[in-house]
Amino acid sequence: MLATLLLLAGAVQAAQPGRAAVATPHPSATVAGLETLAQGGNAFDAAVAISAALAVAEPYGSGLGGGGFFLLRQAGEKPVYRFLDARERAPLAAHPRLYVRDGKVDPALSLDGPLAAAIPGLPAALADLAGHYGRLPLADSLTPAIRLARDGISVDRIYRERASWRLSSMRDDRETARLFLDDKGEVPEEFSLLRQPELANTLERMARYGKAGFYSGPTAEKMVEGVNAAGGIWSLRDLADYKTVERQPIRFPLADGRELIGAPPPSAGGIALAQSLAMLQELPWRKADRVQRTHYVVEVLRRAYRDRSLLGDPDFVAIPQTKLLDTDYLKKLASGIDVRRATPSSSLPPSPPLHEGEHTTHFAVIDKDGNAVAATLSINLPFGAAFTVPGTGVLLNDEMDDFATNPEGANAYGLAASQANAVGSGKRPLSSMSPTFIESDQEFTAFGTPGGSRIPSMVLLSVLEYLDGQPVSRWPAVARYHHQYLPDQIEHEPGAFSSSESAELQARGYSLKPLTRNYGNQQVLFWNKAKGSLEAASDPRGLGLSEVLEVEKMK
Known part of the structure; x- marks a missing residue:
């Protein structure tokens, strides 16, 4: 669906748009962004609201169990550009031969289940955006997503398509099947209601405690316990140590x-x-x-x-x-x-x-002052690792597959490996996500x-x-x-x-x-x-x- 609105020429000065605009891949996320802007939030607050809403409405594309890149424009006489790297990190116990079994790479290990999951970065990004750049408390910007998770979101044709691609893997995890499939373990019917009360609870803990509400305390303990019980290698230190990184954007004339x-x-x-x-x-x-x-x-x-x-x-x-x-x-x-x-x-x-994996998500927002965000978020394959941590509603990524998983020179797809992108303790995998401005x-x-x-x-x-x-x-x-x-x-x-x-x-x-x-x-x-x-x-x-x-x- 395409909606393009053109504002009347001459309505604003060149230094500021005077109005705000939002473009997202899901109407509920667009509404969340507009609601946040209408309440006095800036583009960075809106980016928090949109990201969290997409985590609820598009569990096949992004979520609290994933990460992403945020390209920021801070308005002013001379704009300041920033880049927030919230890419997932490999667990500290990861190593180049993590997916090698009996001398051969087992591709399933980096695609399905908790061993495929890197440490999520999106929750930290939401807290950092609100704390360093936003005008509203984090809790205000998370409110639309919490409401969507509790009240439910309508299953659409894209959800059904993505779920059909990953149906077998989703069935293999009891919690993922319970939350994202119907009572018979099938793809839900279009327009049926998807409710995620556990995810709402996790978002509420973040709203109350910020970053600590995800990376420490009860949520972190549940994450580590659930991952390791199913064969993963996470530790509480992995979560406690996670930080977003502010990097210098590429600037090219x-x-x-x-x-x-x-x-x-x-x-x-x-x-x-x-x-x-x-x-x-x-x-x-x-x-x-x-x-x-x-x-x-x-x-x-x-x-x-x-x-x-x-x-x-x-x-x-x-x-x-x-x-x-x-x-x-x-x-x-x-x-x-x-x-x-x-x-x-x-x-x-x-x-x-x-x-x-192809099935990430992207949005863009600009506020009346000219602050802007372009963000690309991901959990890699549709529905990520198809593994949801019990009691949290958090569907984990399978971004470890974005590393060169075969140290001998070819990954699970028969493609030659890059040693610069080999699996390593605490590393972030290479990505093609490309939020971009031209000014x-x-x-x-x-x-x-x-x-x-x-x-x-x-x-x-x-x-x-x-x-x-x-x-x-x-x-x-x-x-x-x-x-x-x-x-x-x-x-x-x-x-x-x-x-x-x-x-x-x-x-x-x-x-x-x-x-x-x-x-x-x-x-x-x-x-x-x-x-x-x-x-x-x-x-x-x-x-x-x-x-x-x-x-x-x-x-």
Whole structure:
């Protein structure tokens, strides 16, 4: 569902939007954000409310048992950008051979059950956002989510689809089956009511005690006891030691006075986007027909994704960020692109690709003062590890699978491993989550989507729509295709290319892989400072709702 509201030009000064806008993938989360803004909260309070509401309404995509990245804009004469890393951390007892049994990796161990779960980061992020940046008490911003968890949320078609994909794993855990399946262990009927009273209790403890309400005391004790009783390796110290990390966002100059503000490592997305846009600036992509533009986009993605094996948790490995974003280096990469022919990935220096779960979530919010948040949250695969800690309502992530789980060089999917992203005690796994801003004196935009390793390519295609002057509603709706160096193929949505376009791409040397369904769920914002207008749009592929809040409805 797409809802885009355009405000009248000239209504505000360039320094502030004067109104607020919210774009989320679920109407209940949008309402939670709008409610919080109407009560006098700022964008950071709204981000807390939205994140917590999504934890209730989209248990298949994010939750208190997961983590995420928050890109922040603090308004002012000169905006300040911050990046809050709430990525999950490996338990302290984790080690490179954690998933090796009898000399071979057992892929199920990093996908299902508590051994697949890293230490959650989202609860800490909510407390930190409220405590360091918000105007309202944490309890006020958590109120909508607590209400949703107690009163129930209607099961929709996306919930049913995601649950059907993970049905077997969900049935294997008694608590997950009890909470998220029907009485017969089947996917609940559409419009049936999903109530989560244990999760409401956990949220209420957070509302009362803040971060300590999750990472210590009764909740922490239940988490550790439940995880370890089922074969996990958590400790109370793992929870007590968890902290979010404030990192410097990627800041990369673009043409026409614009600047990209993106996600730094342990996200691979910000660097990939900066590299891709820098290479495209060396190519005549704007004047190209559709096939030629696709050719340019695929070739820059091929080169950007190749560099991802150099990335990992910056607290554990050295990241050659300066080299990867060096102008001369990127010009050299662009100069190696053949104008007419595909570059076989095998002809480029090898670099292992990355596997990630696709089913994360993303939202964006901006308040009347110009504070803004773009956040991508995840528990990895749909319904995470399909393991819910008894007595807490917390469905755990399976983010440990985002590490290179095979120390001998290939992960459970047959993909070569990156030693920079090997399993390690206390490490954060590499991610493609890419909350992104682009700002100039005249405009401010926010982008982001779920989608695993396809996230940077999706964001890139939406950014190109923006740079090409297309309407905001087109940005999240654009047809999607993807190339990630290996496998050497263009994946694309059904109908993304006509038969003649497909034939021409194949004639250029590309292998095309049509997918059976659409993917991604992008949420975007656009503040035109010069015209005094504000717009928000949600991906038509999902059930999202984007709205603009009038000044008179805010305190």
